[in-house]
Amino acid sequence: MAKLNKVGAPRADRRKRNGTTDKAPTDIVVGEEIVSPAPADVLVASGGKPVSLGADANSKEFRREDHELDKAFSAVLARLTGGISPAALSMAYLDWACHLAAAPQRQIEIAHGAWHAARRLAERSLHFADPNRGPWDLIKPQANDHRFSKPQWTTQPFNLFAQAFLLGEDWWHKATTGVRGVDPANEAIVDFSLRQLLDVFAPSNFAATNPEVVEKTFQSGGENLVFGWQNWLADLMQVLQPGRASDSTEFVVGKSVATAPGKIVLRNRLMELIQYAPTTDKVRPEPILVVPAWIMKYYILDLSQHNSLVRYLTDHGFTVFMISWRNPGAEDRDIAFDDYRSLGVMAALDTIGQIVPNTRVHAAGYCLGGTLLSITAAAMARDGDDRLRTVTLFAAQTDFTEAGELTLFINESQIAFLEDMMWERGYLDTTQMAGAFQLLRSNDLIWSRVSRDYLLGERAHPSDLMERRRDKAAISDAFRVSA
DSSP: OOOBOTTSOBOOOHHHHTTOOOOOOOOEEETTEEEOOOOHHHHHHTTTOOOOOOOOTTSGGGOGGGOHHHHHHHHHHHHHHTTOOHHHHHHHHHHHHHHHHTOHHHHHHHHHHHHHHHHHHHHHHHTTTOTTSOTTSSOOOOTTOOTTOSGGGGSTTHHHHHHHHHHHHHHHHHHHSOOTTOOHHHHHHHHHHHHHHHHHTOGGGSGGGOHHHHHHHHHHTTHHHHHHHHHHHHHHHHHHOTTOOOSOOSSOBTTTBSOSOOEEEEEOSSEEEEEEOOOSSSOOSSOEEEEOOTTBOGGGGBOSGGGBHHHHHHTTTOOEEEEEEOOOOGGGTTOOHHHIIIIIIIHHHHHHHHHSTTOOEEEEEETHHHHHHHHHHHHHHHHTOOOEEEEEEESOOSOOTTOGGGGGGOSHHHHHHHHHHHHHHSEEOHHHHHHHHHHHTHIIIIIHHIIIIIISOOOOOOOHHHHHHHSBOOEEHHHHHHO
């Protein structure tokens, strides 16, 4: 069978590319052992006598999968870099820097932009107390940037601090984009990583340059900073002791969260299938199978009584079956993507068919559960399996051609880096996945929390959704190989 390259075209045979089409040398039987003759150039160099070449690139000794030392080194390095591949980041910056160095006109444009922004900022600084000049006259925050949305940020000099930061952020964005010849993927990586670095130095992250913190400090006599210190210590203990239970007692799984009554009708090494009976006198004949994402707990669709999809469906006469994915550990490193299809969705359909025979099923998939359900439905259609009546997808993606900023973490170097992490542990840690999603919305999920919890000394009010976020899941090692 011809080997396929990335775009699906067969690779040309190496002998044909070299102008020869000879068949491979015939194996030679020596006693009970079958060996292959040495290449002609080796025979000549050795006087015509076969020599031992040791292990070649195709032997077991040199298989790429066996480079355990390299994998172990990458796994250790990953702990220091937070799972970000230094090679991928370096190559992206090298691509941008080399092309920028060879673009003198673009350099002039960038320098002129810096001079223009600095001149405007200096002029505004000389008249920052001018009542005739309103706030945000140099640059305005983007609509999705809530760091400077409070009215305190319209007062001086804090408004000037914020505008200076935004001007610098805008200049760096223009400097890292639009350089001719840079690979679009590398350009996105450079722009994204620099934005993450700049966000660290936002004036909202420092007590002296955040007007909300300054006001709260004067009003409380510094009490907010004491509370912030206590919050930081509590979070530090949570990091140092990952298994430590949450202090929240308002939302407890099984008591105030995930309270819809159900029973487990199937359990295997990968999941549990929960059945929820309808609460009405009249029962709809066709059941519903819900497939949640394997990186989150099932009760995202059964939070509290007022926002539970399960309760809504059972109150309308439906029998609901919900898959609850098991959180894999190191012993489950061999669980592959197809196992989620066969031991997950297909096993659930088999069990439903035994409980409710001769009845087609309405299937609903949430997030990556919807992606898995789409793949399963396609395989069932191929095999002539018509047990699915309908398929409904919630916030699910089936076409990953343009997956947004998530693709920043998807290249050969980064994938190899993650593979080595998963090889060491047997699974991808929950904190790694959570960190990737937090980086995509760092202003809302990271820095706003820093300002609120540690500078203002406040805590977000506990909610059922926050409790669900604390309960995360992992991914097995073999999953990433087969996906």
